[in-house]
Each structure stands twice: as structure tokens, then as C-alpha cells.
Amino acid sequence: MPVYLDHAATTPISAQALAALTRELSRCGNPSSLHGSGRRARRVVEEAREVIAAAVGAHPSEVVFTSGGTEADNLAVKGLYWSRRNEDQRRRKIICSPVEHHAVLDTVEWLQRHDGAEVCWLPVDDYGVVSVDAVRAEIASDPGAVALVTVMWANNEVGSVQPVAEIARLANEYGIPMHSDAVQAFGSLPLSFAGSGLATMAISGHKIGGPVGVGALLVGRAVKLTPVLHGGGQEREIRSGTLDTPSIAALAAAAEAAVGHLPEEGPRLARLREKLIAGVVGAVPEAVLRGTPDPELAGLRLPGNAHFTFPGCEGDSLLFLLDLAGIESSTGSACTAGVPRPSHVLLAMGLTEEQARGAQRFSLGHTSTESDVEALVAALPEAYARARKAGMAGHASSIRTAGTQHL
Structure with missing residues (x-):
């Protein structure tokens, strides 16, 4: 699974x-x-x-x-x-x-x-x-x-x-x-x-x-x-x-x-989110967390959201390589006809197009567990290294092919 x-x-x-x-x-x-x-x-x-x-x-x-x-x-x-x-x-x-x-x-x-x-x-x-x-x-x-x-x-x-x-x-x-x-x-x-x-x-x-x-x-x-x-x-x-x-x-x-379980589920997901954030940064020190930090679980950030930019690679490339490793995530950016486009959200936040193209969103929910986070952290370093080797390819189909060949 x-x-x-x-x-x-x-x-x-x-x-x-x-x-x-x-x-x-x-x-x-x-x-x-x-x-x-x-x-x-x-x-x-x-x-x-x-x-x-x-x-x-x-x-x-x-x-x-x-x-x-x-x-x-x-x-x-x-x-x-x-x-x-x-x-x-x-x-x-x-x-x-x-x-x-x-x-x-x-x-x-x-x-x-x-x-x-x-x-x-x-x-x-x-x-x-x-x-x-x-x-x-x-x-x-x-x-x-x-x-x-x-x-x-x-x-x-x-x-x-x-x-x-x-x-x-x-x-x-x-x-x-x-x-x-x-x-x-x-x-x-x-x-x-x-x-x-x-x-x-x-x-x-x-x-x-x-x-x-x-x-x-x-x-x-x-x-x-x-x-x-x-x-x-x-x-x-x-x-x-x-x-x-x-x-x-x-x-x-x-x-x-959802609302009935929120008093316990919200803090559970927020704690899991913080574990994911720490794990990602530990596995890939170059990764940059985007959005409001919320280490004190004060409600400044959605409890299940962890969004990063990974320098030097396409978000789609990283997504496909993680997918091949059994991890399903999202770039969070719009795609039309298979052509990656920088996220309007990240551009509004002041990121460059190149920074924005390295986006990856990991979002947790009611079925998420600590083992899910551990699996991501284990798969991420190799996936990032291969995505970075593929570089800023600029087209989803070529990224998919490159990712398959590397694996």
C-alpha cells in the first residue's frame, strides 16, 4: 500500500x-x-x-x-x-x-x-x-x-x-x-x-x-x-x-x-506534522519550510500541512520519484498540458520562479500515522538526490522518464 x-x-x-x-x-x-x-x-x-x-x-x-x-x-x-x-x-x-x-x-x-x-x-x-x-x-x-x-x-x-x-x-x-x-x-x-x-x-x-x-x-x-x-x-x-x-x-x-474528533485529532496531526518537518529537514538540510511556522501548536498553520521547497530540482520530478518509492505527495502548483508552472502562492510570497518550481506539499489526515512519516523520511534523501540530478527539466513527461530510468 x-x-x-x-x-x-x-x-x-x-x-x-x-x-x-x-x-x-x-x-x-x-x-x-x-x-x-x-x-x-x-x-x-x-x-x-x-x-x-x-x-x-x-x-x-x-x-x-x-x-x-x-x-x-x-x-x-x-x-x-x-x-x-x-x-x-x-x-x-x-x-x-x-x-x-x-x-x-x-x-x-x-x-x-x-x-x-x-x-x-x-x-x-x-x-x-x-x-x-x-x-x-x-x-x-x-x-x-x-x-x-x-x-x-x-x-x-x-x-x-x-x-x-x-x-x-x-x-x-x-x-x-x-x-x-x-x-x-x-x-x-x-x-x-x-x-x-x-x-x-x-x-x-x-x-x-x-x-x-x-x-x-x-x-x-x-x-x-x-x-x-x-x-x-x-x-x-x-x-x-x-x-x-x-x-x-x-x-x-x-x-x-470531523468536528467531534477535532479536539484530539487537531493536536495529533499538528504533532505529527512537526515530526514530519523535523524529519524532512534532517534528511534534506537544503529543504526550506514555507508558510507560517507553528512549533508551539498555536494554530498558526493547518495541523496537517507541511510545505517545502527543494532547491535545484523540479517539484514534479521529486513527486514522481517519491511516487515510484510508494510515497504520494503533491507539488501544490497548477499544471496545464503537463507543463509545470510556478505556484502563484509562492510567487506572491516573494519566491523566484526557480525556487517556486521546487515545491512539494506533504499533507496529513485522519488515516496518517507515524509510520507514514518515517517512510517519507527514509525515501526522501535518495529521491531528492535523483531529482536534483535530473535538474530543472521543465516538462513532466521527461521527468517521469528520467525518474523511471534512475530507479
């Missing part, structure tokens, strides 16, 4: 979620139907909504089901922008961090290209953390022009936790809505939608032990969103579409389990 260190991409389904999913898959009923089967399905959906609301610190009416985090982010950013701009044509500025997941980043850029949005890209420090002072200055310069602020709760690549509550308080002083992509944070960090001051917040099922293809957008009861999808008017007329009862039931089961 391979050692799986890519839980940030997706994590194995939990026993609770699998049981809920299989139970509901064997049943029939559209939750919008009025007959008995429909009413039964509706009851399952509404009970799931209550469970998720309790897990995320929200009112059940604030839970809007989606197909996942990407749809939730699109609905939040576009919906807030269109609603705010339609109320006042001056409101065209989107204040956004440059280290967002592409679900937010690409949505903001689409609005800029196609719908007249003006984007303010916030500065981040060497750890990828947004400057609150920069947000304050940008809002104060012309509050009436700001449509929304969007800053993720925790970064999916380098693991740094953002000052979301502080930024939300600042935005609320001016009556400006704020969205946060909490896909990586939910189930890994203690959070409360009600206590955050956010207008909207995105979560996803497959990051917390639920199935792929289901998520939710938390939407404050007084928040106005222009729909992206139109149809039957489900979900407060914010998100139309027949609800996926089995996946929603599984999402609720996964959320309840």
Missing part, C-alpha cells in the same frame, strides 16, 4: 460518511416531491442541514448546499459582486488576497475581464499572510467603491492561517460583505461562521472525509446573493438544482465526525 500524504487534495471517506451514503443510495425520493418518499428525503436533507449548521457554528437556514467548494466560491464571489453592484454602480472593487485557491482567484479575474470589476490584490508577507493594515488602507481610501472582500481562512498550499475574523470586523465597520474560502480550514481548525463576522463561507465534503461532489456555502440570513444557477428555486432561491440527498447525508456525517 502506498503512503498517502496528499490529504489536502482529498481525504479517504470516513466510516460514518460511507454508512450514510450507502444507506441513502439504496433509497429513492426527490426532496422537492410532496409524496411520502419525497418527504422522507426532505427530512434527511433538513436533518443534515441542522447537523452541518451545528458543526460550523451557523443557523440551519444559512446552509446552502452546493456541488462542492468551487461552486460555493463562485456563487459567493459572483453573487456578492452582482448584488452589491446592482444596488450601487460604484461598487466595483473586489479586495482579494493573491494566494487564494483558483476557485476564487479565477472567478475574480473573470469578473475583472468580463464584468467591469476592479481588483485590488492585497500584499502578503513571506509566510503568505495578508496584511490587515493594507486591507484597512484600501477600504478607507474609498469605502463606497468596494463590492466585497475575499480572503481564504487557511491557504491550501503552504498552510498559513489568515486573520479572517480581524479583516471581517474591519469590513463590517464599513458595511462591506466578506467571503472566505474555508475548504481547508473546516474540520481542521476550530471555526464558527456566526463568530467570524463573514457574509459567506465555503466548505467542501471530500476534504473532511465526505464524498466528492458535495459542499455548502454558508450565507448570512441578511446577505443578498444574485444566483449563478437558475431553475427550481431550491436553497432559498440562491442555488437551484435537485438536492443530492445521499451526498448531503454523507457530508453531515463527515462534518459531525
Whole structure:
């Protein structure tokens, strides 16, 4: 069995979620139907909504089901922008961090290209953390022009936790809505939608032990969103579409389990993360940890995230060599047509393109053990040496071939 260190991409389904999913898959009923089967399905959906609301610190009416985090982010950013701009044509500025997941980043850029949005890209420090002072200055310069602020709760690549509550308080002083992509944070960090001051917040099922293809957008009861999808008017007329009862039931089961186990699981993963960090640095002294350090387990970094850059090699080369050794990790960077590209997150943090191309993310989850970390540390020195010998090859296919030949 391979050692799986890519839980940030997706994590194995939990026993609770699998049981809920299989139970509901064997049943029939559209939750919008009025007959008995429909009413039964509706009851399952509404009970799931209550469970998720309790897990995320929200009112059940604030839970809007989606197909996942990407749809939730699109609905939040576009919906807030269109609603705010339609109320006042001056409101065209989107204040956004440059280290967002592409679900937010690409949505903001689409609005800029196609719908007249003006984007303010916030500065981040060497750890990828947004400057609150920069947000304050940008809002104060012309509050009436700001449509929304969007800053993720925790970064999916380098693991740094953002000052979301502080930024939300600042935005609320001016009556400006704020969205946060909490896909990586939910189930890994203690959070409360009600206590955050956010207008909207995105979560996803497959990051917390639920199935792929289901998520939710938390939407404050007084928040106005222009729909992206139109149809039957489900979900407060914010998100139309027949609800996926089995996946929603599984999402609720996964959320309840993840949040219920968080008081012990969070510290366990953080301690394991620190062991991984120490092991990697001991095995490859050249490796550089990226993102906010958190040796005291203060919650400054996602508990399961350890992101490094390895000088002198392609991240993809190291990934393939580790994969051949039975270790599954991620570069954390976008690839198109097999051509590696430097991570926009690392570039925003001030790294050069060459530094950024040597990225490798190791992410832990509910199935991770100390033996997984030990296996990585044992395999890493040889894999790094061979990746470095291959050099900055620049193309995934040639890297794959070189890695196979060396092994």
C-alpha cells in the first residue's frame, strides 16, 4: 500500500460518511416531491442541514448546499459582486488576497475581464499572510467603491492561517460583505461562521472525509446573493438544482465526525506534522519550510500541512520519484498540458520562479500515522538526490522518464 500524504487534495471517506451514503443510495425520493418518499428525503436533507449548521457554528437556514467548494466560491464571489453592484454602480472593487485557491482567484479575474470589476490584490508577507493594515488602507481610501472582500481562512498550499475574523470586523465597520474560502480550514481548525463576522463561507465534503461532489456555502440570513444557477428555486432561491440527498447525508456525517474528533485529532496531526518537518529537514538540510511556522501548536498553520521547497530540482520530478518509492505527495502548483508552472502562492510570497518550481506539499489526515512519516523520511534523501540530478527539466513527461530510468 502506498503512503498517502496528499490529504489536502482529498481525504479517504470516513466510516460514518460511507454508512450514510450507502444507506441513502439504496433509497429513492426527490426532496422537492410532496409524496411520502419525497418527504422522507426532505427530512434527511433538513436533518443534515441542522447537523452541518451545528458543526460550523451557523443557523440551519444559512446552509446552502452546493456541488462542492468551487461552486460555493463562485456563487459567493459572483453573487456578492452582482448584488452589491446592482444596488450601487460604484461598487466595483473586489479586495482579494493573491494566494487564494483558483476557485476564487479565477472567478475574480473573470469578473475583472468580463464584468467591469476592479481588483485590488492585497500584499502578503513571506509566510503568505495578508496584511490587515493594507486591507484597512484600501477600504478607507474609498469605502463606497468596494463590492466585497475575499480572503481564504487557511491557504491550501503552504498552510498559513489568515486573520479572517480581524479583516471581517474591519469590513463590517464599513458595511462591506466578506467571503472566505474555508475548504481547508473546516474540520481542521476550530471555526464558527456566526463568530467570524463573514457574509459567506465555503466548505467542501471530500476534504473532511465526505464524498466528492458535495459542499455548502454558508450565507448570512441578511446577505443578498444574485444566483449563478437558475431553475427550481431550491436553497432559498440562491442555488437551484435537485438536492443530492445521499451526498448531503454523507457530508453531515463527515462534518459531525470531523468536528467531534477535532479536539484530539487537531493536536495529533499538528504533532505529527512537526515530526514530519523535523524529519524532512534532517534528511534534506537544503529543504526550506514555507508558510507560517507553528512549533508551539498555536494554530498558526493547518495541523496537517507541511510545505517545502527543494532547491535545484523540479517539484514534479521529486513527486514522481517519491511516487515510484510508494510515497504520494503533491507539488501544490497548477499544471496545464503537463507543463509545470510556478505556484502563484509562492510567487506572491516573494519566491523566484526557480525556487517556486521546487515545491512539494506533504499533507496529513485522519488515516496518517507515524509510520507514514518515517517512510517519507527514509525515501526522501535518495529521491531528492535523483531529482536534483535530473535538474530543472521543465516538462513532466521527461521527468517521469528520467525518474523511471534512475530507479
